[in-house]
Amino acid sequence: MKVFGYRGWAVLTALSVMMCISMSLPIYGASVVNTYMATALDWNRKTLGLLTSVNMVTAALLNPVAANIVGRIGIRRSLVIGCLTMVAGGAWLATVATQPWEAVVAFSVLMGMTSAFSGIIPCQAGVAAWFVRRRTLAISVLFAVVGAASFAVISLIGAVVESAGGWRSGWWVFVGAGVVGLLTSLLFVRNAPTGEDAQSSELHWDKAHEAQTTRELSLSKVVRSPLLWGVAFAMLAIASGSAFMIAHSQVYLRGIGISAAAAAFAMPLVSAAMVLGNLGFNLLAASTDLRRAQIIAMGVFVLGFIALANLHTANLTTAYLAVGLVGAGFGAGQVGVMGMLGHYWSTRLFPMLTAIVMLIQTVGGCLVAILAGAYFDAHQTYLPVISVIVALNVLAILGLWAMAPQRKQHKVEPRSTSV
Template identity: 90%
Template sequence: MKVFGYRGWAVLTALSVMMCISMSLPIYGASVVNTYMATALGWNRQTLGLLTSVNMVMVALLSPLAANVVGRIGIRKSLLIGCLTMMAGGAWLATLATQPWEAIVAFSVLMGMTSAFSGIIPCQAGVAAWFVRRRTLAISVLFAVVGAASFAVISLIGAVVESAGGWRSGWWVFVGAGVVGLLNILLFVRNAPTGEDAQSSELHGDAAREEATQTTRELSLLKVMRSPLLWSVAFAMFAIATGEAFMIAHSQVYLRGIGISPAAAAFTMPLVSATTVLGNLCFNLLAANTDLRRAQIISMGLFVLGFIALANLHTANLTTAYLAVGLVGASFGAGQVGVMGMLGHYWSTRLFPMLIAIVLLVQTVGGCLVAVLAGAYFDAHQTYLPVIFAIGTVNVLAILWLWAMAPQRKQHKVEPRSTSV
């Protein structure tokens, strides 16, 4: 079955749906349901925070295993595992769960498996299998769809839990999403182009010959892990993750501290989400006019400028504050795509899932550290400014490291004109 005459775009659409199910729902939708559930059952805020923390840790720890599973049994079967764990966890929470440990197992562990096995690793591996020359564009679309879906997910879950069924009805949405995911996988997702699809996809002609040449000279995972270039890319992800974690955990309190109203400060979250989507989409345009590494450096430079602007917000100027927040969100979205684009172009498709897993581990460490340390520093000194400057400094160091690196092989032109997939 082809969509608009292009099988690759049909697969990309299906993978975007899977990313929404396995990432948007557990991250954004669950934050709403967990709050209602904890309030209704009388759980304290520590338990509520523990649900999210354990979920994040599980996703990070399971990422290398998920990458190995993708390599051994394929993208489709990995996605199926994730859908099944979402259905199991959702059904448990919707019918039986009354104790914190049950919520930790059903949500933090089982849905952590969902995000690991049917989220960013298999979906991006699918993109790498179906797209060569338009890989960066496909990754941009993948991330942008997930960002845009977060708004719909929050609205849907909020409406459902406010219904007569209460918070348990919210978990039935997760079960239904798992069913939709199963059907989506069985009908539309394919591991890689084969037969007629391979001949009509991007993997034809010069692209196929180039891919074959790269395979014969591809490095082993061990050699790639010894590459300074890989760790410069991973450190770039670590750097922007520290900034994004600060924005999620502390930006509202920071803006309130300079006199911005709670309602206006709360708007920073949807603003960050919206501008992140914009950055996801715009990175491809930037990379098309230079190369991936330079585009990443430019994106991170704008990220640093955004934090400099935040540090200089001394009055309650709402317009300036929103411009600074928007710049941070857009540059984070661009940098997020840039990291994945470099991983997908600089090394072989076979290693892509495991390289993503490595970067996700590094990203999680950065995010968790900043979320905790920034709060601890503020409690002790009643200011976030040194934290903001530290985040900017880490990003400058990441920029300098990337600037010093050279790709190990000539990368594809990002998005040339083509009538193929």
């Protein structure tokens, strides 16, 4: 138990490092390097947007493939594949790339593969394999580390590309990170507990309750479950709001009279609040259950958007409070969705269920970002878009409230001495 606990948390630490490499760098770090690269090579804004869009779509489409790969060859080998694609793509961009198609292949496709094969799918599968009763806490830590790392990544990449090496030196950071990830995967990640670790009281507890759960259901039966689609719709609802914030929050805040500098602080504030939400969800779930905790988290998210819709003057305090509520609600809500997927169904199905939800989230988020911009261009207001986001989240809340999980829900036990 002591050995299992130590190794469980060691594996979680390694998986957190892998999430930072495969998620924070391609999302936050690449946004900086791509901008410098496009400016230096005189590429248009359409090309810059294409790089990000193709990267997101590649990762989303490959997530189900990655889930299948994890089941066939294991978590560690999947992580290795992702790290190798990051090294290859980063090296190409750092040395010879000069054309937009090269950037699309090297960044959008190869690093989209990185996000799929060494990102959320294998990392959460690792968490599910090593943690049972404290799985929600482990997922909270995983997401919180990624959120906190975004600040460091942006600062690091910014400093590197401003150096004598320019934007190409920024891609060398990706190469180095891929190598670090490769070593981390090989040295510290284990697919699942074995031997003495597997005899822990926690895993024995899970075996004892297995007959009372939905853990024996096949994937085909689970995907027909209304509860699964209720959980997926909840993720779509909060992703729609998150996509709006990423794409349009600064323009929205500047439109009500907030200065450009003050509006620019909105996204770092969202990221910080997300970390609090990531960690806070575990405490919330410990006092109730996952489904009710998710409903409360989404309620906070809705309150944040209602506050945003009612900002009529350049009141920074109120604006930042609204942005903070949105960030905290999203941070807690994304952990809640993954926690429900991990606890309500089997560990074996967790990677594929995550892939399905992530695909829905990515496609829905991209559509919302595009449609919100198109609506504003036509009508010069975001308020109906915000109303739709609020309505989607209220519907998701009502859906979760009406659906009972198919297994007896156990509470998270943050004070337990086992993993």
